[in-house]
Amino acid sequence: MAIAATPFTLPCNLKLPKQFHTHRIPHIRLKLNHNRKNQTFSVLPTSFSLPKVEQISRKLRNVTGAYVSGPAFDTSSSENEPKIDDLDMVEIEELRPIEVINWGLLWKLISRNKLRLVASILSLLCCTASTLSMPIYSGRFFEVLIGARTVPLWQVVSKLGILYTLEAICTIIFVINMNIMWEKVMSSLRAQIFQRVLIQKVEFFDRYKVGELTALLTSDLGSLKSIVSENISRDRGFRALSEVIGTMCLLFVLSIQLAPILGLLMLTVSFLVAVYKRTTVNVFKAHGSVQASIADCVTETFAAIRTVRSFGGEKRQMSIFGRQVLEYENSGIKLGTFKSLNESLTRVAVYVSLAALYSLGGSKVKAGELAVGTMVSFIGYTFTLTFAVQGVVNTFGDLRGAFAAAERINSVLSGAEIDDALAYALEKSLKRNKVHDKNIEALLVNGSNGTMRTRNTGYMSSLKSATHVRSLAQSCDICLEDVHFSYPLRPDVEILQGLDLTLKCGTVTALVGPSGAGKSTIVQLLARFYEPTRGCITVAGEDLRTFDKSEWVRTVSIVNQEPVLFSVSVGENIAYGLPDEYVSRDDVIKAAKAANAHDFIISLPQGYDTLVGERGGLLSGGQRQRIAIARALLKNAPVLILDEATSALDTVSERLVQDALNRLMKGRTTLVIAHRLSTVQNANQIALCSDGKVSELGTHFELLEKNGQYASLVGTQRLAFE
Numbered sequence: 219m220a221i222a223a224t225p226f227t228l229p230c231n232l233k234l235p236k237q238f239h240t241h242r243i244p245h246i247r248l249k250l251n252h253n254r255k256n257q258t259f260s261v262l263p264t265s266f267s268l269p270k271v272e273q274i275s276r277k278l279r280n281v282t283g284a285y286v287s288g289p290a291f292d293t294s295s296s297e298n299e300p301k302i303d304d305l306d307m308v309e310i311e312e313l314r315p316i317e318v319i320n321w322g323l324l325w326k327l328i329s330r331n332k333l334r335l336v337a338s339i340l341s342l343l344c345c346t347a348s349t350l351s352m353p354i355y356s357g358r359f360f361e362v363l364i365g366a367r368t369v370p371l372w373q374v375v376s377k378l379g380i381l382y383t384l385e386a387i388c389t390i391i392f393v394i395n396m397n398i399m400w401e402k403v404m405s406s407l408r409a410q411i412f413q414r415v416l417i418q419k420v421e422f423f424d425r426y427k428v429g430e431l432t433a434l435l436t437s438d439l440g441s442l443k444s445i446v447s448e449n450i451s452r453d454r455g456f457r458a459l460s461e462v463i464g465t466m467c468l469l470f471v472l473s474i475q476l477a478p479i480l481g482l483l484m485l486t487v488s489f490l491v492a493v494y495k496r497t498t499v500n501v502f503k504a505h506g507s508v509q510a511s512i513a514d515c516v517t518e519t520f521a522a523i524r525t526v527r528s529f530g531g532e533k534r535q536m537s538i539f540g541r542q543v544l545e546y547e548n549s550g551i552k553l554g555t556f557k558s559l560n561e562s563l564t565r566v567a568v569y570v571s572l573a574a575l576y577s578l579g580g581s582k583v584k585a586g587e588l589a590v591g592t593m594v595s596f597i598g599y600t601f602t603l604t605f606a607v608q609g610v611v612n613t614f615g616d617l618r619g620a621f622a623a624a625e626r627i628n629s630v631l632s633g634a635e636i637d638d639a640l641a642y643a644l645e646k647s648l649k650r651n652k653v654h655d656k657n658i659e660a661l662l663v664n665g666s667n668g669t670m671r672t673r674n675t676g677y678m679s680s681l682k683s684a685t686h687v688r689s690l691a692q693s694c695d696i697c698l699e700d701v702h703f704s705y706p707l708r709p710d711v712e713i714l715q716g717l718d719l720t721l722k723c724g725t726v727t728a729l730v731g732p733s734g735a736g737k738s739t740i741v742q743l744l745a746r747f748y749e750p751t752r753g754c755i756t757v758a759g760e761d762l763r764t765f766d767k768s769e770w771v772r773t774v775s776i777v778n779q780e781p782v783l784f785s786v787s788v789g790e791n792i793a794y795g796l797p798d799e800y801v802s803r804d805d806v807i808k809a810a811k812a813a814n815a816h817d818f819i820i821s822l823p824q825g826y827d828t829l830v831g832e833r834g835g836l837l838s839g840g841q842r843q844r845i846a847i848a849r850a851l852l853k854n855a856p857v858l859i860l861d862e863a864t865s866a867l868d869t870v871s872e873r874l875v876q877d878a879l880n881r882l883m884k885g886r887t888t889l890v891i892a893h894r895l896s897t898v899q900n901a902n903q904i905a906l907c908s909d910g911k912v913s914e915l916g917t918h919f920e921l922l923e924k925n926g927q928y929a930s931l932v933g934t935q936r937l938a939f940e
């Protein structure tokens with residue numbers, strides 16, 4: 219969608235990063251104007267789509283105020299805040315989108331296996347030399363047999379034997395080394411892409427479906443992997459290419475008269491056949507995708523079997539499945555036809571070349587211009603060339619697929635926005651744990667290309683001391699000050715519109731309000747999944763954004779409405795409360811007891827070692843909830859957020875858990891979102907959230923006395939009484 223150009227104004231002391239120069243941004247043209255009088259730059263987009271504008275404006279905001287409170291382009295900063303002037307341009311330069319997969323990175327990863335690379339190249343040369351020598355010795359062998367050459371038969375036979383053995387040994391060395399090298403490259407690449415996805419801002423996960431991201435790491439990277447693993451066989455890839463080149467050279471050496479005609483003919487016929495065969499790839503792909511949709515249909519039907527059954531949808535599902543089976547059958551028949559055609563065409567290519575060779579070469583042999591042995595060698599090279607040319611064409615086709623896959627990965631990840639604060643925290647943590655975690659060390663540290671290198675390092679290192687925030691949160695209030703917020707995917711809908719709220723230290727604040735008022739949004743901001751678009755959240759008066767994100771993560775415990783468990787054991791799920799630490803079994807049991815989960819856990823088949831299934835699906839909602847509470851209890855953070863934490867519990871276990879939570883909440887700053895009046899009325903203060911603001915604040919009785927919105931919520935029982 220083209221929109222009218224709106225200038226963004228940058229402060230004059232800010233040098234514009236290169237990506238904002240016209241030619242550096244794909245699909246966008248920007249006009250840079252320098253207004254000397256006002257000392258500002260205007261960035262005038264001339265033609266672009268709306269999402270790009272947001273992306274750029276966000277990037278500009280990142281440059282000027284990512285960790286500074288205040289409006290988007292407000293460069294005024296307090297003394298303690300890191301200043302944009304402190305950044306040197308090299309650091310700003312690094313905000314440029316970095317392509318995840320590029321030649322530099324591939325070479326860097328490959329060159330980590332230099333010895334294997336050298337072994338692969340040498341064995342490839344040796345393989346090709348052996349393969350190409352065989353027809354020559356076969357010709358000599360034939361000449362000895364018919365008496366045209368007077369060398370002992372055993373000599374030729376043993377030379378042929380050596381060539382066959384050498385070729386086999388070199389093939390093994392080539393394939394093994396190439397395979398190991400590429401597997402290592404792919405592991406590093408896979409880990410880097412996973413990590414790159416992991417450190418994206420939360421809105422990235424709003425934008426892309428899980429399936430799309432999974433495809434990047436599975437099928438797209440699979441295409442990249444197969445470019446080597448599928449092309450190291452004799453008739454593909456480098457080997458095929460070296461054989462084509464070598465054969466053509468040898469043909470000229472053997473017979474300068476025959477080589478141009480025969481070589482060209484063989485090349486052309488084989489090439490045409492290969493190209494035709496390549497065009498039928500779509501038929502093969504179509505068959506594969508119909509198979510995939512059959513798999514989808516089966517998964518969906520069986521995963522939703524209760525829904526299917528409750529609606530009597532069996533017949534409908536059978537019809538959908540039947541349609542796909544028929545499609546699969548048809549594409550299978552079509553595929554078979556093409557396969558047989560392709561098979562014959564390869565033979566046709568060989569026959570045409572051989573026929574030309576027999577008629578041309580035969581006449582030369584008859585005229586005594588060509589040795590019989592050379593003629594035999596030519597026959598051998600006909601086969602070599604035909605298969606090798608087809609191999610090269612196939613490899614080029616695969617290369618095209620691999621480039622497209624790399625392009626897809628880059629297009630998703632290069633334009634995306636890394637959560638710098640998270641990346642910085644992760645980098646620090648990885649450095650700290652390097653010695654302990656061999657998995658990370660092997661995959662990332664050794665194979666790192668620097669995508670992990672925190673962009674904006676200077677800025678990050680000027681963040682406030684790491685341990686500071688936890689101790690501050692233990693003794694100070696947390697304030698939401700004039701917080702405005704729109705979700706990045708819906709920038710025009712302002713969910714919070716200047717919200718002010720103080721979470722008093724060591725007390726409980728209950729957040730109530732109608733559905734969609736923004737209660738969970740406040741939780742997301744407090745968790746720093748998103749940052750306020752305007753205004754700030756402070757601890758002891760200090761903007762949260764100036765603290766290390768990883769420390770803030772340790773400062774806050776969240777128990778959600780629908781807790782998600784990992785498909786590991788109950789014990790491991792609880793221990794996830796402290797993912798980087800060694801957690802003893804006793805600590806896990808203690809947390810489980812406090813969360814009233816111990817009794818049900820020991821009644822499970824394998825107690826704490828029982829697997830909970832995908833997303834905890836083998837447990838009831840209430841059990842999942844209690845494990846999540848145990849996880850939070852173990853974390854023991856000074857700030858606690860309970861987002862409808864007890865909603866899934868029955869009255870009896872809720873009371874028991876509530877007791878545990880009450881003990882836990884003592885002395886901690888707690889924010890509770892609850893629909894149950896019993897939870898809300900005991901809070902030290904209740905904040906009623908509506909229209910993106912806190913419209914009422916006080917204790918239960920104060921708010922009832924006020925007879926406002928809260929009183930009417932209670933009156934109409936929309937706080938969901940027990």
Ligand SMILES: Nc1ncnc2c1ncn2[C@@H]1O[C@H](COP(=O)(O)OP(=O)(O)OP(=O)(O)O)[C@@H](O)[C@H]1O
Pocket residue numbers: 424705706707708713731732733734735736737738739740
């Ligand atoms: N990731 C998102 N992207 C865009 N909009 C969102 C996103 N998450 C929530 N919203 C929107 O933000 C608004 C506030 O949602 P929020 O979940 O904060 O409300 P709530 O008060 O917690 O509601 P409830 O009590 O029903 O849970 C809703 O209109 C919702 O559609």
